[in-house]
Amino acid sequence: MKEYNKSNIPLARNLRKNMTPWERKLWYEYLRSYPLRFQRQKPLGNYIADFYCAKAGLVIELDGGGHYSDRQAKMDAIRTTDLEAMHLTVIRICNLDIDRNFEGVCEYIDLAVRGKATGNGSLDPRQWDD
Numbered sequence: 001m002k003e004y005n006k007s008n009i010p011l012a013r014n015l016r017k018n019m020t021p022w023e024r025k026l027w028y029e030y031l032r033s034y035p036l037r038f039q040r041q042k043p044l045g046n047y048i049a050d051f052y053c054a055k056a057g058l059v060i061e062l063d064g065g066g067h068y069s070d071r072q073a074k075m076d077a078i079r080t081t082d083l084e085a086m087h088l089t090v091i092r093i094c095n096l097d098i099d100r101n102f103e104g105v106c107e108y109i110d111l112a113v114r115g116k117a118t119g120n121g122s123l124d125p126r127q128w129d130d
Helices: 006-017 020-027 070-084 095-100 102-120
Strands: 039-044 047-053 058-063 089-094
Touching: 006 039, 006 047, 020 047, 020 058, 020 095, 020 102, 047 070, 058 070, 058 095, 058 102, 070 089, 089 095, 089 102, 095 102
Parallel strands: 058 089
Antiparallel strands: 039 047, 047 058
């Protein structure tokens, strides 16, 4: 289990109850029934990841318009670096892509998971239903 800041638990619970429309769509229409378990609003280190798959070591971050300012882009880069230091892979997905190319987003996530599955040898896709 990855270490996390326990003070983030109430915030994570609140974020799960109040997901954005893009988080809801991705969760209910794809990740919730994905063969590997994903968690929503998962505390990791001092952060709360939008979605996290422990078996794949994958974090999915959804980025709305506020993520494209210079200041926020720098903060996101630091966050990504910190999560990668925990041996996690971080992928960022624009909310517009969820609106305009949902199928492509799902394929991208699946490829990222499968890439982790075959890249580290510890994750056998034949065992995903376990």
